[in-house]
Amino acid sequence: MKENIKVFLRTTAISSVILLSVVFGSIGVCKAYENIRLIGFGEYKNAIEISKSGIRVLDFEINLD
Numbered sequence: 001m002k003e004n005i006k007v008f009l010r011t012t013a014i015s016s017v018i019l020l021s022v023v024f025g026s027i028g029v030c031k032a033y034e035n036i037r038l039i040g041f042g043e044y045k046n047a048i049e050i051s052k053s054g055i056r057v058l059d060f061e062i063n064l065d
Contacts, residue, residue, distance in 0.1 A: 033058050 030047035
């Protein structure tokens with residue numbers, strides 16, 4: 001029984017570290033993109049934008065029309 005709890009806690013910790021790394025890495029990429037657009041092009045653009053015409057993630061556009 002104790003071994004099952006140890007395995008569960010270890011698996012939960014490893015999964016949490018991986019998930020948090022992916023989440024914070026994605027947030028870092030979005031913040032860097034916004035600052036690069038501001039400094040390089042002089043315009044502020046959100047990294048992720050959802051509008052009626054579509055979804056834009058960084059410079060990739062998905063048109064819903």
